[in-house]
Amino acid sequence: MSAHRWNAFFLPVAVLAGPTAYATDYLTVAQAQEQLFPGAQFGEQTLKFSSDQRDRIKAAAGVRQRNEEMKVWRAEKNGKLQGWLMVDEVIGKHEFITYATAIGADGKVLGIEIMSYRETHGGQVREQAWRKQFVGKTVSDPFKLDQDIQNISGATLSCRNVMDGVKRLLVVQQMFLKA
């Protein structure tokens, strides 16, 4: 095969357009609710952030609040506030990572669940050993990889963005969801 015939290998990457979706969704919102607030009743609300509010979130959390709206579920049991469930997404290496965070009325993380993860490496973010590191965290914790949150090799960007995302949700809770 001589030089000019090797053109066959230079197909436009358009060939790759419309790739088959390979999304792996592990949990629905209802399942995440049940995992993080078993037996609770939920009231849905939507937080809408102004530009100024997003700037304030960024200043306090250190990362952007990408979306202007966020769905939040207020969890109650027997009429008593248990906390809030927030579903958010952050950038993975190539796809968005969707995760749910439960924050108690005292402003501490009760737990997180990875709802979808589609990256090559770092599937361990779904394992309880990694997720439980967030339990009890407050907005004043360091949130530093390999300091208070263990990094997963090959998935550092995913770990960093989930970790920063949880801190941002704590900031949102503190600013907009006071008990």
Added chain:
Amino acid sequence: MRKHVFLAAGLLAAALPAVADENLFGYVRGSEVLPKGSGEFYQWVTQRNNKGTGHYRAVDTKTEVEYGVTDRFQVSAEVNGLAVKSQGLLINGYLPKDIDSNLRLQGFEVAAKYNFLSPAKDDFGLSAYTSFEYGRLDVHSGQKKRELEFEAQLQAQKYFLEGQLTWVGNIGLRAAHEKRKAIADLPEDFEWPTDPEMEISTKIGTGLSYRFAPGWYAGVEALFENEYETEVGQERWSVFGGPSLHYGGKQWWATLTVFRQLRGGGERYDGQPEKQLHLIERTRNELRLKVGYNF
């Protein structure tokens, strides 16, 4: 030709439902390494064409396997191929005859990369990369030449916008020892030195890539190269630049880069039409497709 296009299209379409990882660019490389125990298979195809006169087209192939020895250190091995078609252009000392060669084994390469800083964890990524290559063909003329080459590079990477925007920077030094094989039927008064020669070249590259949709990155990259040789001092310099398109998913990824020589200098051949370019050892246009598979 059409048959090959459909074959390649079929292979790619079948192989790329799901993709992922590094190499957002065709020519510059980021600082990340594979995690311990994981591997990646690459296939590169680069086409170089247009020297301003006659018809010149070369295709380089690179088949590479990378392996993460530790979370910071990876090694790789490569097999390189070369096909050259050159007609209607003879350059004294560089292109001795017309050629239309099939794809032939060009050489082998081994490389190692050590990561000092992670772009996601330390906010700035930095790795050192070294490679050693044995070549048996002159990549410009397609003639026989033995080449031993060593390259060292620093590769930097910085994420912006939580990783939606990626910058990479490379700076490298390459040293090569080369010896051409004599050619029997050279044109009269044509030079084809067969004494061993040394080449030293520097490389500075940079690129910026933006993720415009999940899995899809669009970027631009540029490469400035300088080469010095025993006989002539500065033999050439060139600045190439162009856009890159990258798609990545869970296991497969692909990157296409269109690279064009923007400026160049050093030696020129007699009658070279574009004086502001270096067209003896480089071409005006390059096109590179890389496909990677993580395992």
